[in-house]
Amino acid sequence: xxxxxxxxxxxxxxxxxxxxxxxxxxxxxxxxxxxxxxxxxxxxxxxxxxxxxxxxxxxxxxxxxxxxxxxxxxxxxxxxxxxxxxxxxxxxxxxxxxxxxxxxxxxxxxxxxxxxxxxxxxxxxxxxxxxxxxxxxxxxxxx
Numbered sequence: 088x089x090x091x092x093x094x095x096x097x098x099x100x101x102x103x104x105x106x107x108x109x110x111x112x113x114x115x116x117x118x119x120x121x122x123x124x125x126x127x128x129x130x131x132x133x134x135x136x137x138x139x140x141x142x143x144x145x146x147x148x149x150x151x152x153x154x155x156x157x158x159x160x161x162x163x164x165x166x167x168x169x170x171x172x173x174x175x176x177x178x179x180x181x182x183x184x185x186x187x188x189x190x191x192x193x194x195x196x197x198x199x200x201x202x203x204x205x206x207x208x209x210x211x212x213x214x215x216x217x218x219x220x221x222x223x224x225x226x227x228x229x230x
Contacts, residue, residue, distance in 0.1 A: 089158045089217065097161065097211025098151050104164070104204045105147035111197065112140030126190030143167075161212050168205040172198045 093101075115122065115137025123130040147164065150156050175198035178184065179191060186194065 090155050091158045091161070091212070092216040093150075093154055093156055093161075094211050094214035094216075097208060097215050098154075100204060100207035100211045101147050101151035101161075101164070104168070104208065105144045105151055107200060107204065108140040108144035108147060112137045112144055116141065125187065126193055127187045128184055128190050128194075132184075158212075158217070161208065161215075165205055165208055165212070168201050168208070172202050172205070175201075 115133045117137075119130040119134035119137065122128075122133055126133070150160060150164070175194050179186070179194055184190075
């Protein structure tokens with residue numbers, strides 16, 4: 088596995104991503120009912136999204152706190168963020184639901200925020216320095 092030395096930008100972007108996931112995740116988890124009425128989106132969808140974001144926030148915070156992280160983990164974060172944006176747009180464009188104007192605005196705003204953070208993460212990854220691969224030894228420890 089290739090490790091990278093995280094650039095300051097990457098660490099800050101991951102920390103911002105963690106904070107956003109924690110905040111939105113907590114909000115959607117505890118206020119799915121009232122938000123459902125405002126957005127005309129199913130409460131189970133909102134609560135499920137919120138509950139999904141909470142462990143993501145913990146993983147992102149862990150990555151942000153470490154100077155050396157697996158490159159593949161950062162690429163996975165970027166890929167999952169892009170998938171989140173695509174799913175958000177699909178939710179609106181494919182007619183799965185009929186959200187209110189406020190609901191459309193919420194979905195678009197959070198998708199734009201995720202895309203902006205992802206752009207920072209991609210730039211931060213490019214500024215990070217590659218480390219050497221970590222190879223497992225016969226005893227199972229990393230060298």
